[in-house]
Amino acid sequence: MKSKNLLLLLVFTLSIAILVPSAVVSAADDDKLVVYHWWTAGGEKEAIDAVFDLYNTVYPDIEIAENPVSGGGGGIMRSKIKTMIMAGNAPDTFQITYGSGMLESWVSVLQPIDDIWDELPVPEKIKEMGTIDGHQYGIPLNIMRNNCLWYNKDLVEELGIEIPLTSWDELYAACKKAKEAGYIPYAVGAGSGQEFWLASQIFQSFVLSAPHGGPAYLEKLYNGQANPSEDKAIREALGAIKHMIGEGYINSDYAALTWDKAADLLVSDKAVFYQMGDWAKGHLTAVGWKSGVDFNYQPSPGTEGVFSLHLDCFVFPQGAPHPTSAKKWLHLLRTAEAETVFCPIKGATPPRLDAFTDMYDVISQDILKDFRDPETTIVESAFAGPPEAWLDVFGRMFSSFFENPDVDQGVKNFANAYKSLNW
Amino acid sequence: MKKSVQIAFFLLPAVVLVGIFVYYFAGWSAWASMMKWEGLSGFGDFVGLQNYIHLFTDDFVFRKGLTNTLILSGAFILVTLPLGLLNAILIDLGLKGKKAFRLIFLLPLSFSFVVSATMWVWMFAPKTGTINTILRGIGLGALTQPWLTSSSQSLLGLVIIYVWQFSGFATLVYFAGISSVRTELLEAAEVDGATTFQKYLRVVIPLQKIPTFTVLFLLLMYALRVFDLVWLTTGGGPGYSSELLATYMWRVAFNRNQFADGAAIGFVMFVLSALIVIPFVAKMRGDSR
Numbered sequence: 001m002k003s004k005n006l007l008l009l010l011v012f013t014l015s016i017a018i019l020v021p022s023a024v025v026s027a028a029d030d031d032k033l034v035v036y037h038w039w040t041a042g043g044e045k046e047a048i049d050a051v052f053d054l055y056n057t058v059y060p061d062i063e064i065a066e067n068p069v070s071g072g073g074g075g076i077m078r079s080k081i082k083t084m085i086m087a088g089n090a091p092d093t094f095q096i097t098y099g100s101g102m103l104e105s106w107v108s109v110l111q112p113i114d115d116i117w118d119e120l121p122v123p124e125k126i127k128e129m130g131t132i133d134g135h136q137y138g139i140p141l142n143i144m145r146n147n148c149l150w151y152n153k154d155l156v157e158e159l160g161i162e163i164p165l166t167s168w169d170e171l172y173a174a175c176k177k178a179k180e181a182g183y184i185p186y187a188v189g190a191g192s193g194q195e196f197w198l199a200s201q202i203f204q205s206f207v208l209s210a211p212h213g214g215p216a217y218l219e220k221l222y223n224g225q226a227n228p229s230e231d232k233a234i235r236e237a238l239g240a241i242k243h244m245i246g247e248g249y250i251n252s253d254y255a256a257l258t259w260d261k262a263a264d265l266l267v268s269d270k271a272v273f274y275q276m277g278d279w280a281k282g283h284l285t286a287v288g289w290k291s292g293v294d295f296n297y298q299p300s301p302g303t304e305g306v307f308s309l310h311l312d313c314f315v316f317p318q319g320a321p322h323p324t325s326a327k328k329w330l331h332l333l334r335t336a337e338a339e340t341v342f343c344p345i346k347g348a349t350p351p352r353l354d355a356f357t358d359m360y361d362v363i364s365q366d367i368l369k370d371f372r373d374p375e376t377t378i379v380e381s382a383f384a385g386p387p388e389a390w391l392d393v394f395g396r397m398f399s400s401f402f403e404n405p406d407v408d409q410g411v412k413n414f415a416n417a418y419k420s421l422n423w
Numbered sequence: 424m425k426k427s428v429q430i431a432f433f434l435l436p437a438v439v440l441v442g443i444f445v446y447y448f449a450g451w452s453a454w455a456s457m458m459k460w461e462g463l464s465g466f467g468d469f470v471g472l473q474n475y476i477h478l479f480t481d482d483f484v485f486r487k488g489l490t491n492t493l494i495l496s497g498a499f500i501l502v503t504l505p506l507g508l509l510n511a512i513l514i515d516l517g518l519k520g521k522k523a524f525r526l527i528f529l530l531p532l533s534f535s536f537v538v539s540a541t542m543w544v545w546m547f548a549p550k551t552g553t554i555n556t557i558l559r560g561i562g563l564g565a566l567t568q569p570w571l572t573s574s575s576q577s578l579l580g581l582v583i584i585y586v587w588q589f590s591g592f593a594t595l596v597y598f599a600g601i602s603s604v605r606t607e608l609l610e611a612a613e614v615d616g617a618t619t620f621q622k623y624l625r626v627v628i629p630l631q632k633i634p635t636f637t638v639l640f641l642l643l644m645y646a647l648r649v650f651d652l653v654w655l656t657t658g659g660g661p662g663y664s665s666e667l668l669a670t671y672m673w674r675v676a677f678n679r680n681q682f683a684d685g686a687a688i689g690f691v692m693f694v695l696s697a698l699i700v701i702p703f704v705a706k707m708r709g710d711s712r
Contacts, residue, residue: 079677082463105680108464196660253550255572255661392678396484400662403574422461 032063033325035314036094038077039346040070043282047346051141054341055332062325067091073197078388081317085109090319092326098140098311099384100129101222106388110137111316116330121353123371125378126311129385138313139333142348145367146308146381147205147300150274150284152266153293155183159272164298168209168240171273171301175249178272186244187271188254189262190399197391198259199398200382202275206237208379209302213237215379218308222385224423229415235407238414242405254402266295275300277381281363282347292362299370307376310384311351386421393417449693456687462680474687485688487663488671492695495578495667496646499585503642504635506586507593512623514594515601525594532591540655543584547571547656574664577657581665584652589645593638600634601627640703647695668692 033055039048045068052064069077074097081094096106103110112135120127122140130136149165156163159181161174175185190196207213207221213233220226221233228234244250251257251265260283265271267287274280281291289295299306314333320326332338339350344359349368357368370376382390397417401410456474459467478485510528514521531539546553547570555567571580604627612622650669653659659666659674666674668688676685 075678079673082677082680085463086465106463108462191658196658252569253548253572255569256544256548256550256552389679389681392674396660396663399660400574403661 030322030324031061032065032322033093033329034065034067034091034321035329036067036069036077036081036091038069038071038074038095040068042286044346047342050341050345051333051338054338055329058332059328062328085317085319088319090317090321092320092322093314093316093329095312096138096315097384098130098138098313099380100132101386101390102384102388103130103132103137104387106315107132107137109318111318112137113139113316113330116327116334120334122351123353123378126351129380130313138315139330140311140313140351141333141339142343142346143309143311143351143371144348145278146201146310147208147303147306148276148278148280148297149300150266150276150280150295150297152269152272153296155269155272164304165301166304167302172243172247175244175247175273179248184251184265184271185249185273187262187265187274188250189257189259190254190402191258196395196399199402200391200394201277203237203241203398204308204382205275205300205303206240207233208306208308209300210236210240215306215377218379222380222382224421226418228418229411234414235411238401238407238410241401242407245402245405278367279348285347297363305376307370307378308381309378310381387423389421393420452686452689452693456683456690458683460683474683478684478687484663484666484671488666488668491578491665492647492667495581495585496643498582499646500639500642502582502586503590503593504638506590507638508597508628508631510590510594511597511601514598528594529591531588534588536651537655539584539588540652544571544656547580571657572661574661577661577665581653581657584656585646588652589642593642596634596638597631600631604630636703636706640699643699644696647699648692
């Protein structure tokens with residue numbers, strides 16, 4: 001009987017132990033930093049680890065509890081953070097895409113960090129992108145240029161295509177040449193319906209270069225001020241995509257390839273061009289290609305002088321359990337040293353105008369040159385300019401359009417999708 | 424210690440956990456679905472059934488998700504049940520190669536959905552996938568299909584994956600059901616001159632009511648709430664062609680921050696599941712009396 005009672009006691013104790021929230025058990029302190037990020041792939045993982053090492057060197061007494069969550073371009077991690085915050089279990093800091101729409105979507109659960117931001121030497125536009133109701137909420141760590149057209153140097157040479165292509169007509173002519181020679185002219189990867197949000201960045205490169213488009217229109221579009229059913233730029237951009245699909249310039253299995261698999265078409269000499277943000281460089285070099293030797297990039301045709309971008313930043317959520325550690329982390333991230341430790345390994349470029357540049361490869365140097373050129377027009381990208389829901393809503397919309405590129409129906413669907421967002 | 428107290432102690436963990444993680448959260452979702460709640464800032468005003476009215480009247484994707492969920496569940500059940508029964512009979516017949524056959528059908532059951540999904544994405548890939556490659560290899564290139572990447576075939580592709588994954592389960596339950604048929608009944612049929620075919624048709628199959636009900640119930644529950652297989656294969660696309668209630672619930676709540684709508688979709692799924700569970704439980708109670 002005694003052993004029976006003991007067993008009962010054990011069952012009871014276990015059930016209580018399961019039900020007691022872990023937060024109650026572990027006392028709060030400032031010797032820890034709970035970080036969430038989505039850098040898990042080769043290159044980016046080593047990059048963020050280097051920043052952690054730097055933090056540990058400066059603050060050896062603070063233990064870093066790192067939580068990498070891969071998938072969905074950060075979407076999976078953001079979902080996790082949402083549930084954590086709603087459950088009152090916020091981390092100390094987490095990664096988020098830096099841009100006005102994305103930050104606006106998150107601002108209700110963030111704390112302003114104006115004192116940490118204080119005179120960060122970045123272009124005025126970057127500051128403006130992160131300012132919500134007069135306050136700053138995120139410390140950017142790296143920039144990502146979106147309007148990049150990557151190309152296989154050997155194939156471009158073989159086909160006698162003159163780079164840079166500066167208009168849609170030149171792009172079409174180059175694609176025609178590539179197709180006639182038996183190559184895939186313009187590789188696209190939209191991963192089994194999962195990654196169709198990438199179509200948004202293809203579309204935006206066409207909006208930027210559309211006769212009635214351009215950076216000012218794109219800004220209006222991402223601010224909720226556009227009228228897509230009437231605006232000519234939407235019809236023109238969708239028409240351009242229709243042309244690319246209709247002429248067979250895009251690989252027919254685009255929906256079965258992830259973005260990196262589409263980039264591999266360049267590496268395997270099957271495709272000539274590839275429209276993707278500059279994170280593609282990290283992948284291309286990771287598979288053994290040499291920057292500027294095997295491949296190169298140019299601004300998407302018709303977008304010269306424009307720099308479509310988003311950044312990665314870290315934020316300071318309300319209810320962060322170790323606020324002092326979090327602030328120390330953000331203070332570290334704002335330094336040129338942190339950017340210098342991080343960006344070259346990731347294959348990215350630093351947002352600070354005074355960050356060192358010697359260690360970057362030829363492509364990053366070129367991207368940096370454009371970024372720092374006061375004549376360049378910086379415009380927000382689809383990844384953070386519009387509200388967070390944009391990628392999902394428009395991913396679906398473009399998924400339908402790519403399969404059935406009917407421009408009239410596309411404009412209608414675009415307008416409906418646009419209306420469905422809470423501006 | 425009294426027996427009733429002992430029983431209470433043993434039941435307590437299960438009751439508490441199920442109470443919190445099933446009923447409390449189902450109730451909470453129902454409550455959340457009647458609030459205004461957009462963005463991450465939490466509940467706004469009470470809006471009653473407005474979110475449900477919005478979903479059923481204004482949201483064509485929700486209606487598409489509901490229809491797709493019902494079509495997928497129906498097609499899946501209609502194929503899996505007879506297939507499971509047929510497999511079980513073939514195993515029961517003790518034909519040559521029975522063990523290998525059993526293994527082939529039961530193996531998918533042991534695969535995690537993530538593994539299955541990844542494998543099927545490879546197999547269905549239009550250019551490099553196994554299925555189209557085989558078709559091309561045997562001179563049937565004209566029959567190659569875009570499979571999951573086409574909006575007219577994505578749902579069909581999902582049905583194929585579901586059937587592959589779960590037919591082993593149906594086989595297993597039916598085989599248990601067939602094995603439990605009393606030998607006297609079969610011997611009596613033999614004495615009456617019944618052929619093997621007649622034995623199965625007239626004796627064995629009519630006795631498979633409970634296994635059929637069990638398989639139907641469990642597979643329907645799976646089909647109604649499945650998320651991972653779909654998320655990792657089609658993501659609900661292309662377009663909304665394979666959007667299901669579960670994937671749309673995720674999309675609305677976590678990608679679009681419309682948590683009240685997400686809760687409403689979740690509650691609709693809960694009600695659909697309840698509509699299946701209640702008759703099943705009632706039937707089981709009736710049968711056990």
